[in-house]
Amino acid sequence: MANFYSVLLTVVTLCAGLIWLFDALVLKPKRRQRINDEEQRLQQTLDQEARERIAPQGNIAEFAQSVFPILFVILILRSFVYEPFRIPSASMMPTLKEGDFILVQKYAFSLRDPIWRHELLEIDRPERGEIAVFKYPPEPHLDFIKRVVGLPGDRIIYRNKTLYIEPACEQNANDCAPLKVIEQTNAESDAFYFNGATPLKAYNENLGATEHAILVDPTVGGRERFYFQQPGTARDEWIVPEGSYFVMGDNRDNSEDSRYWGFVPEQNLVGSAQFIWMSFEMERPASSILPSWVPSGIRWERLGGVE
Structure with missing residues (x-):
């Protein structure tokens, strides 16, 4: 529902x-x-x-x-x-920040009734690298936003903070793409990002036709023991089932995503993130008398399309 x-x-x-x-x-x-x-x-x-x-x-x-x-x-x-959404956490930094208000294109993938979410018309399916809003599979009343990494049939490996993708291939096909490492290059930016007091490293990454930035916390070790275990695969490896997608946050060490709870079924898809229409600065000194939910400013430079 x-x-x-x-x-x-x-x-x-x-x-x-x-x-x-x-x-x-x-x-x-x-x-x-x-x-x-x-x-x-x-x-x-x-x-x-x-x-x-x-x-x-x-x-x-x-x-x-x-x-x-x-x-x-x-x-x-x-x-x-279109439906407005507020970004509630830092899991999609630096692409989306806490306090960003975005517009989600509801007809990007399909048209669904607003109560039971039965599909009325299929329009398209997510592309690799696209930012999607979906119903959180363990608790479908919650909306999550992540980047689509794996499509149906893909083999996904996340090992030593490096992403590997082997695209889906039809059985007995001769021109299947091999397992590919998704390269990371240092991102040149004047912005600095932190997890608490820990500075995060920013990299550029290409997924499909989308180039985007990701953040990595160098102080965080492997978390494989917490990963979702798919039968028949290694601890850090997944085969995306038909009709499902594998999603990850751009803030790789601060994101609860498919690595920990599994795949996103097609029927859970809500839409595609398109535009930041407002962005509030929420940070203020501890001495401030205002409550934490009151914005401290507007980040005008963040308004615009979402990549």
Whole structure:
């Protein structure tokens, strides 16, 4: 089932629409008849003010009539076109930072109903390197955002903080691509990133047609013992099942992703991250009297498309 806000918006919109429909089909004809009877009795045409005084529309029906078109448009846009999301953690740094507000293209992969998320129309599938929002498989009411690393049928290895990919290949094919190391080159940037007091190393990485930056914590050792263990593979190796995807965060040592809980089924996909429309600076000194959730500034330079 979709998250609470999607369900709430759908239910409220449906209720407003039903109230408006009941008023239009049942109550409005009765009000009109009452006005007609009064006009015949007085042998004159009443003005609008008199009509509303004789047969007023109920407050609830009037409110439903006012808000239903607005709610309906919001529901359609949010369910099938674009939905805003807030980045809640540092797992996708440096591409996305905590405090970024992004627009997610809901129709990038498929159209789904806003409550049960049944697929209504298949449009496309994620490409390697694309940033996707999806329902967190262990807890589907939560939305996660990660980068798509492995496609159905791919062999993925993450060993010594290096990513290896062997693309899917049809059985008995002769031109299958071999296992390839995803090279990392030092990223030239004026920005510095930290995990607490530990400085992180930034690298550039190419996944498919996408070049992006990743962060690595040099103080963090191997975590293979915590990895999701797929039967028949090594501890740091996975074969992506059909209809599923392997995702990772760009902040490699600070991301809870497919390495730890497994694959993302197609039906969990929500959409593709497209644009940062607002970015709030959340850092402030410990001496500040303001609560931590109050922004301390706007990062105008971060507004724009997402790679």
